[in-house]
Amino acid sequence: MGTTQLESVQEPKYWHLKTVLNDALDSEFEVGEILPNERDLAARFGVARATLRQALEQLELEGRLQRRRGVGTTVAPPRMGVRVGPVANTWPGSTLDSWKTVGCVEAVAPHAIAALLGTGSDAAVHTVRRERVMRGQHVATELLYVPPASVPELSTMLTPANHAPAVLRELHTLELEGEDRSVELGSASAEDAKQLDRLPGAPVLVVTTRYFSAGRVAAASVATYRADTCRLTFGDSGALEVTHHEEESRQAS
Template identity: 70%
Template sequence: MGTTQLETVPEPKYWHLRTVLSEALDSEFSVGEILPNERDLAARFGVARATLRQALEQLELEGRLQRRRGVGTTVAPPRVGVAVGTEQHAWPGAEGDAWEPADCATAAPPAAVAGMLETRKDEQVHTVRRSLVTNGQPVAAELLYVPLSSVPASAAADAASGAARAHAVLQGLRHLDLEGQDRAVELGSARAEDAKELDRLPGAPVLVVTTRFFARGRTAAVSVATYRADTCRLTFADSGGVEIHHDAS
């Protein structure tokens, strides 16, 4: 097999257009502004509409643009920071938490979560569903798994269902002394239920942040938060260490 000299490979037209469009977004458009239609944009830059679509799709993937049904293509707001390695520990639902509780049910968690919680695979736990919305756009969805031993079912009995029950479970957690937490981040693909909530197509790239909360010498809760990869960026505290794990295959 022969080798390819990269310097002899011409830049694809759509990639050059992507660069030109990116510069135009910085200088001519503001966040939330609707771009001209494809026909006008193609005419302005002297390219075929197929080339234009490739460039727009790339910018959407990078989080620079948003395509909304019935609205058109708009300039996306800045990416949301996802803190990793921070030394600030707090229970979900604490003051300043921007997540909105949506629902709460009692069910057996996925096997991997049961392993982290050290519960039986068929043992039911509180499952709190929350969402994070920025600038009117859903950017993340979370499932928070809380063993009944951390927050007994009786503590949430007065709130039969929905957001009220979720709030009751979160309030119960805050009565525990938080001893610490750790996080792991993985790149994944949006499952059908996540895609629907995040207004993405199934299989779209996402960041999956798994957080374990410790109290009473054990794991008191596990959060699995799914972030849109096109709207989020990772931020690291100065003292936050980064561990890189290689799966044997």
């Protein structure tokens, strides 16, 4: 058989450099150590700075590096296993929930969320902002969208302090029939980046969840996780912890 087009494609320079850098991170650097600047790294490995940036971006995506505000590029600690969803199907804000509520407003939902909820594109919904902290580090931020039709008994006398607890309390009176989730790779918005101590555009994992009650979508959430820090796990078996990047490589081999 002849050589296919894909077989004839050479490995990109940045990909080879990524492998070399990955080995250097294991042998020469400690977790949290700041890497030399791009000019020095490019000179050391004999590559253009554009090629170096591509390799560094890929290593950041894979969780080996972190870009920190006012610090630079550092060697990332091992990813934490983060379980998505409690042991059993429950509403957000239950006793099994590991999120902290930080506020709530009533505002028009983004078009994509309005489509998920089946509300009008100009309809206001209750938007609860929550955050998740593990080992003292902010690992995720979430927006939970609840249409007024799902919480019809909600008091109209709401203050900033009791808005979110009241929405969650009313949501818990509904029978949760099920939920579904999707996960995709995304880039941190300016607001999410600020919450997660990342740079805008940094890689993130976006988990979208729909909660069903009475045969319809009663609420929807969009949770943004740090891709450099988190390993998302699902199901009831608990979070998988990987203690070191080298251990991960051994398990895969």
